[in-house]
Amino acid sequence: MTVDRRQLLAGLGKLLVLTPAAAAAWEYLEAGRPEEAPSYRLADHWWAMVIDVEACIGCGSCVRACKTENGVPLEPYYFRTWVERYHVPNGVSEHPEVDSPNGGYDGFPERYRPGDGAKSFFVPKLCNHCAHSPCTQVCPVGATFDSPDGVVLVDKSYCLGCRYCVQACPYGCRYIDPRTNTVDKCSLCYHRITKGLTTACCETCPTDARRLGDLKDPKDPIHEFLRAHKVQVLKPQMATGSKTWYAGLDGSVR
Amino acid sequence: MAGLFVVGLALFLVARKVLVPVGFGELGHFRTGAIADNRAPKLVHAGRAACAECHSDEPDRLKSGAHRGVGCEACHGALGAHAAAETDVKPARPDTGTLCLGCHRQSVSKPAGFPQVDPKEHGDGSGSCGGCHDPHAPAEEPKAPPAEEAKKP
Amino acid sequence: MHGDLTTLVQGFMYPNEVELQWSVLIVLYPYITGLVAGAFILASLERVFRVEAVKPTYRLALLTALAFLIVAPLPLQLHLGHPERSFQMYLTPHTQSAMAMFGFVYLWYLMAVLVLEIWLEYRAEIVRTAQESAGLKRQLYRAMALWSDDVSEEARRLDDRIGYVLTIVGIPSAFLLHGYVGFIFGSIKANPWWSTPLMPIVFLFSAIVSGIALVLLMYMATCVAKRIPIDMRCVDTIAKYLFYAFLIDFALEGIDLLHRMYEADESFKSLDFMVKTKLFVSQILLQVVFGGLLPITLLALTQVAKLTDGARKAIYALSGVLTLVGIFAMRWNVVIGGQLFSKSFLGYTTYKMSFAHREGLLPAILLMLLPFAILAVLVKLLPPWHEPEADPRRA
Structure with a gap:
């Protein structure tokens, strides 16, 4: 622990002025501030994801990597990321056939015949890390929140397990972890991206269909991607400020 | 009555001081330590850069073929443990x-x-x-x- | 832990949606708070608007409201993944969250409105009981009187004045308590079954309806149990209020339905299918036909036709029961119905209610019986059927 003289004086000052608050202030100095952790400054990043629907081959690498990396329960009702297969008869149907067997974890057994006149493709899904996230809005205690670097995170030690946020997410990105009875969701591999690595799903995507980007880094290729492609977010009518942009997204995707 | 109310309020304020987590609300309506908690888990996937540190000839080989964009762990599985202790944990x-x-x-x-x-x-x-x-x-x-x-x- | 839930899914649901989040306990929560708000509003009619006819139910309504209000947070506690953390809502309430306000609205309503109003109403009697009895009972009543024994004319007048102000504050508080519960659902834009600005007001009126029906039934039941004649002027008046409140409630729900059908937005086909299949029994039959149209028609009959006392009593009792079932079905359809369809509008799931499980049917039944047990104790402590003598308000 390193405490410089100024901090020490400030701490002592608080100790003298506010007795009940003082103990807290002292602990807080001891704990150290995460934004002061070496080589990562919260204010310098604004994380986002881009997905190239036309590159996704439905192999399920991302789903498996995500579950391994983040210890997600293996039952088919818990996913931080999953892949959906769309099959749109005649290419114009209002009612696409969609499936996601085990979230795409085991890949997709072929069930459609070539030449059936339909349009078919895969869509990877994950938390959209919305800038105006409806899930953090409804959390009664601040156990899920928008981090200053643009990631929607969960505080497992503070979550009540009321499940209001699960109801509030329009994209179905949250689940209750049956082992902790608290909510869980994609953290954008926060433990990786804050150490200079990419997410587990991006690391293992064989076709570069998903790419992490830092919008505050002017040299990040995400800027060029967003310029070069026509992109869309899921359910734009929800106005959630989604930061997961899809290139080549079909109108039937919801 | 009023006395009870004041005592109750005072108790609440003291309890609040003691019970609210340290650093709550500094960066937003959340416990500041939650950021560190989310950074804490160990890496399970090492990342391709870590692989290349030892297997230094593979990146060049990969670059010459169609799999140049494929990460090592897409095929070989999560190898964070191998990267941390390369002799103890061997990938299949x-x-x-x-x-x-x-x-x-x-x-x-x-x-x-x-x-x-x-x-x-x-x-x-x-x-x-x-x-x-x-x-x-x-x-x-x-x-x-x-x-x-x-x-x- | 559970069987393969994916077999319950028809069509496509996002994988995380397969597991239902809010169980029958969350159905009880708006149901019970609704009964509280409704019972209180009926009680305030007598106090604020001086409707003499409903006076025999005034104290019973207050005690009923209190009994149910004590139980109201229990289903929530039982449902939480970490009930031991619920106090955090008081420590770090998130001001943007509708749910964070629950604790405050609840405490305000419980302590500042209901308990205080009941205390003031009963204070003179509590003091008298303390003086007339001895031993433990004396100590208990002395404690209940907060060790004060000033029952002078002046003190009683002050009690009454404060009580009156409290009731006036209480009415908007009751509106707040239940309108706010509606807002919890109505403000979720992700869920089209819930997301409507009408939700708070629909919840409020259905609360009034259910609370009036409950007090009506409780009053008739206690009269039968104590072998005292039912005051027909009283039940006629309550039934009239029930009828008009129900008309407003039914009209509001009708407007909501009509609006959805006419607009037919992206969610409509999905919801329409759900109502006609999975919710057919609870929505169409229980809520609309047997829990709505039938009691309204029966009550309308008592308003237009001249019926014997016996016939009216029978109709009131039947309508009361049907109303309570109908409003329960309405809560069920909102809470459970809102989770049976996928937010992709491409599929549906089924709610499998467990029995002897933390969130199963058994605790739900126990939680519905608990208020009656509490009420029995309250009635024992604070008998609602004695008129306080020398009531300055009525002097």
């Missing part, structure tokens, strides 16, 4: 017969330009892909192998 060699089809099995839902095969029609019947293709540096546009070549034991 993937079975190309099942591994390759995970991506390359034919499907109407896959992008048309992506190389796909029907295992019933493609291959030498050995159930393995490694005999003809080098998984680390597969040819960009794999030529159909001559019939006699494909039948080779």
Whole structure:
């Protein structure tokens, strides 16, 4: 622990002025501030994801990597990321056939015949890390929140397990972890991206269909991607400020 | 009555001071330590840069073929433990017969330009892909192998 | 832990949606708070608007409201993944969250409105009981009187004045308590079954309806149990209020339905299918036909036709029961119905209610019986049927 003289004086000052608050202030100095952790400054990043629907081959690498990396329960009702297969008869149907067997974890057994006149493709899904996230809005205690670097995170030690946020997410990105009875969701591999690595799903995507980007880094290729492609977010009518942009997204995707 | 109320309020304020987590609300309506908690988990996937530190010849080999964009752990599995203790944890060699089809099995839902095969029609019947293709540096546009070549034991 | 839930899914649901989040306990929560708000509003009619006819139910309504209000947070506690953390809502309430306000609205309503109003109403009697009895009972009543024994004319007048102000504050508080519960659902834009600005007001009126029906039934039941004649002027008046409140409630729900059908937005086909299949029994039959149209028609009959006392009593009792079932079905359809369809509008799931499980049917039944047990104790402590003598308000 390193405490410089100024901090020490400030701490002592608080100790003298506010007795009940003082103990807290002292602990807080001891704990150290995460934004002061070496080589990562919260204010310098604004994380986002881009997905190239036309590159996704439905192999399920991302789903498996995500579950391994983040210890997600293996039952088919818990996913931080999953892949959906769309099959749109005649290419114009209002009612696409969609499936996601085990979230795409085991890949997709072929069930459609070539030449059936339909349009078919895969869509990877994950938390959209919305800038105006409806899930953090409804959390009664601040156990899920928008981090200053643009990631929607969960505080497992503070979550009540009321499940209001699960109801509030329009994209179905949250689940209750049956082992902790608290909510869980994609953290954008926060433990990786804050150490200079990419997410587990991006690391293992064989076709570069998903790419992490830092919008505050002017040299990040995400800027060029967003310029070069026509992109869309899921359910734009929800106005959630989604930061997961899809290139080549079909109108039937919801 | 009023006395009770004041005492109750005072108790609440003291309890609040004691019970509210340290650093709550500094960066937003959350416990500041939650950021550190989210950074804390150990890496399970090491990342391709870590692999290249020891296996320094592989990146060049990968670059020469169509798999240049594929991360090591996409095929070899999560190897954070191997990267942390390379002699203790050894990765298994993937079975190309099942591994390759995970991506390359034919499907109407896959992008048309992506190389796909029907295992019933493609291959030498050995159930393995490694005999003809080098998984680390597969040819960009794999030529159909001559019939006699494909039948080779 | 559970069987393969994916077999319950028809069509497509996002994988995380397969597991239902809010169980029958969350159905009880708006149901019970609704009964509280409704019972209180009926009680305030007598106090604020001086409707003499409903006076026999005034104290009973207050005690009923209190009994149910004590139980109201229990289903929530039982449902939480970490009930031991619920106090955090008081420590770090998130001001943007509708749910964070629950604790405050609840405490305000419980302590500042209901308990205080009941205390003031009963204070003179509590003091008298303390003086007339001895031993433990004396100590208990002395404690209940907060060790004060000033029952002078002046003190009683002050009690009454404060009580009156409290009731006036109480009415908007009751509106707040239940309108706010509606807002919890109505403000979720992700869920089209819930997301409507009408939700708070529909919840409020259905609360009034259910609370009036409950007090009506409780009053008739206690009269029968104590072998005292039912005051027909009283039940006629309550039934009239029930009828008009129900008309407003039914009209509001009708407007909501009509609006959805006419607009037919992206969710409509999905919801329409759900109502006609999975929710057919609970929505169409229980809520609309047997829990709505039938009691309204029966009550309308008592308003237009001249019926004997016996016939009216029978109709009131039947309508009361049907109303309570109908409003329960309404809560069920909102809470459970809102989770049976996928937010992709491409599929449905089924709610499998467990029995002897933390969130199963058994605790739900116990939680519905608990208020009656509490009420029995309250009635024992604070008998609602004695008129306080020398009531300055009525002097």
